[in-house]
Amino acid sequence: MHSLLIVHHSSDPSYDPASDKQSPVRSLSECGYLIQLAGTREEAFELVGEADAAVLALPITEMNGWADLLTSRKTVPTLWWCTSETANLSVSACEDDVRIDGILSPHMQPSEVHWILHFSARRCYERVQWTKEREKLLARLEERKWIDMAKGILSKSKNISESEAYDLLRKQAMNERKRMVDVATSIVKVYQLLHEQS
Numbered sequence: 001m002h003s004l005l006i007v008h009h010s011s012d013p014s015y016d017p018a019s020d021k022q023s024p025v026r027s028l029s030e031c032g033y034l035i036q037l038a039g040t041r042e043e044a045f046e047l048v049g050e051a052d053a054a055v056l057a058l059p060i061t062e063m064n065g066w067a068d069l070l071t072s073r074k075t076v077p078t079l080w081w082c083t084s085e086t087a088n089l090s091v092s093a094c095e096d097d098v099r100i101d102g103i104l105s106p107h108m109q110p111s112e113v114h115w116i117l118h119f120s121a122r123r124c125y126e127r128v129q130w131t132k133e134r135e136k137l138l139a140r141l142e143e144r145k146w147i148d149m150a151k152g153i154l155s156k157s158k159n160i161s162e163s164e165a166y167d168l169l170r171k172q173a174m175n176e177r178k179r180m181v182d183v184a185t186s187i188v189k190v191y192q193l194l195h196e197q198s
């Protein structure tokens with residue numbers, strides 16, 4: 001990990017994050033990282049394409065919105081820069097599902113920063129894998145639902161067992177060179193259409 005995008009916005013137009021001792025710009029550049037600074041959503045969206053990780057120096061309540069914006073462009077580890085300025089809310093703000101991969105603070109030593117960034121990258125890519133696995137499982141459950149409905153319809157209309165209905169579905173899918181779920185979906189939709197008309 002070499003290049004970090006720091007998202008930091010301040011209501012004070014004269015604020016200079018490079019001179020602020022609590023700012024991640026100064027601390028992380030002293031640790032040897034290349035820093036890009038974004039103060040607006042447009043800048044962050046543009047610059048995240050070149051970054052290895054994003055550090056959000058924002059209140060925790062803003063984390064998910066910014067994380068969603070950044071990951072819509074590129075999957076990068078997202079870390080929270082925790083200071084008295086960004087952590088000024090009650091503990092109840094942490095009860096929300098905050099999607100961050102790590103926490104950094106200005107009091108960390110360079111070795112601690114490097115390890116946190118390393119573990120955050122690993123956590124980020126594990127989260128991406130879990131999300132993909134979850135999507136696959138949900139798709140398989142959805143397919144199973146259509147197949148089970150079609151089995152029930154075939155079993156009832158042809159007066160056969162569910163295992164025979166399953167074999168019939170499988171055979172029909174092979175004959176049509178389609179996926180079993182596509183044949184099942186067609187059967188269920190035709191059945192529903194016929195019953196809506198009658």
